Amino acid sequence: MKFREIYKKTVEILSSQTQDAEFEAMCLMEKVFGITRTQYYLKADEEAEADKCAEMIKYSERRVSGEPLQYILGQWEFMGRTFFVGKGVLIPRPETEIIVEAALDFIKDKTAPVVFDLCSGSGCIGISIAAARPDSTVYLLEKSSDAISFLRKNIQLNNIQNIHVLKGDIFSDFNTVNMLKPDLIVSNPPYIESDTIPFLQKEVLEEPRMALDGGKDGLDFYRAISEHWLPLLNINGAVIVECGENQGERICSIFKQNSRIKSASYKLDYNGNERMVSAHADS
Numbered sequence: 001m002k003f004r005e006i007y008k009k010t011v012e013i014l015s016s017q018t019q020d021a022e023f024e025a026m027c028l029m030e031k032v033f034g035i036t037r038t039q040y041y042l043k044a045d046e047e048a049e050a051d052k053c054a055e056m057i058k059y060s061e062r063r064v065s066g067e068p069l070q071y072i073l074g075q076w077e078f079m080g081r082t083f084f085v086g087k088g089v090l091i092p093r094p095e096t097e098i099i100v101e102a103a104l105d106f107i108k109d110k111t112a113p114v115v116f117d118l119c120s121g122s123g124c125i126g127i128s129i130a131a132a133r134p135d136s137t138v139y140l141l142e143k144s145s146d147a148i149s150f151l152r153k154n155i156q157l158n159n160i161q162n163i164h165v166l167k168g169d170i171f172s173d174f175n176t177v178n179m180l181k182p183d184l185i186v187s188n189p190p191y192i193e194s195d196t197i198p199f200l201q202k203e204v205l206e207e208p209r210m211a212l213d214g215g216k217d218g219l220d221f222y223r224a225i226s227e228h229w230l231p232l233l234n235i236n237g238a239v240i241v242e243c244g245e246n247q248g249e250r251i252c253s254i255f256k257q258n259s260r261i262k263s264a265s266y267k268l269d270y271n272g273n274e275r276m277v278s279a280h281a282d283s
Contacts, residue, residue: 003033004044006053013060024069028059031073066202079128084153088146090211092124095242095269096188098276100128102240102267103186106278107133114180114234116141118170118187118225121211123151123163125186130160138163139179141170144210170221174228181234188242189221190214218244222251222277230258233281240278248274255279 001009007025014021026037032052035043059072070076070091075084078092079100085091103125107113113136117126120140130138140163142148148167155163166179170189191214192200204212214220222241230239243251248266255264255277262282269275 001048001050001053002045003029003040003048006048006056007040007044010056010060013057014063017064017066018069024063025060027069027073028056028063032056032059066206068203068206071206078124081124081128081131081158083122083124083127084150084157085122086150087206088144088208089150090121090147090188090207092122095271095273095275096125098267098269099186099188099240099242100125100132102276102278103129103184104132106238106240107136107184110183112136113183115139116179116182116185116229116232118185118229119143119189119211119221120151121147121188123154125188126163127154127158127160129186130163131158134162136162137180139166139182140164141166141168141173143167143169144208146208147211171224171228174232181232183234183237185225185229185233185237185239186241187221187225187239189225191218191221191242191244191247193218217250218247219250219254222254226254226258226261230255230260230279230281233260235281237281238278240276243274243277245273248277251277252279 010025011021014024018024029040032055062072063069068091070085075082076092079097083092115129115136115138117140120126120142123140126138126140190212192212194213194216197212252264252266255261260281261279264279266274267276
């Protein structure tokens with residue numbers, strides 16, 4: 001089978017699962033054959049190895065069954081960096097990049113800032129901040145052993161030195177973790193309402209429920225951040241968190257109930273959806 005033929009067959013298989021069949025097929029071509037898009041066009045009429053063609057079909061069938069493309073590839077890009085992902089860890093998403101951008105803007109004038117990344121998952125937020133600010137000290141707090149495994153691999157992959165990994169629960173370990181006081185707290189916590197999770201897309205349901213389930217109203221983790229973590233902020237510190245649609249005002253209200261917070265607001269992402277809440281501590 002020629003490269004052109006296996007690519008076309010892969011697109012046909014994937015079309016039943018995704019609207020991005022051509023893009024995903026090319027991603028699988030790169031994984032299986034180790035060729036870029038340009039190299040593919042140069043080799044399109046050459047014969048492809050039979051065993052690798054069979055591997056392409058196998059991956060295509062896994063994708064059609066609902067397995068996320070990112071899990072099949074084993075890695076994904078975030079903020080221009082590569083992160084290992086797989087079963088047991090939330091997949092980094094492009095809309096989360098606005099959290100990192102806002103965080104870096106907040107700490108740009110701070111010397112040797114201390115940052116907490118709560119519910120850090122793959123570490124994409126905390127690692128991106130640590131990489132951009134080598135003078136910072138970033139603490140990553142994560143409960144899941146599976147996620148921590150990926151997190152540690154991603155720290156090594158991106159050669160980050162200024163990070164501390166802590167296994168802990170956001171609801172209970174605020175008094176037990178040995179960390180400096182933060183200038184900034186960032187988090188992409190679970191924020192999906194429990195009752196709606198069974199109705200999510202099949203591929204989203206492949207991701208760990210503990211990284212999705214935010215409780216009955218989706219706001220349990222924000223209450224924990226407000227009650228247990230915001231009191232730890234340094235003077236003139238801030239918290240920046242990801243949120244879901246129609247949650248911005250309610251999260252602002254939760255944060256404003258904390259006496260340390262003087263202001264809170266939410267921001268839309270590039271698709272016009274509520275995506276980020278930031279709150280600033282008093283002086």
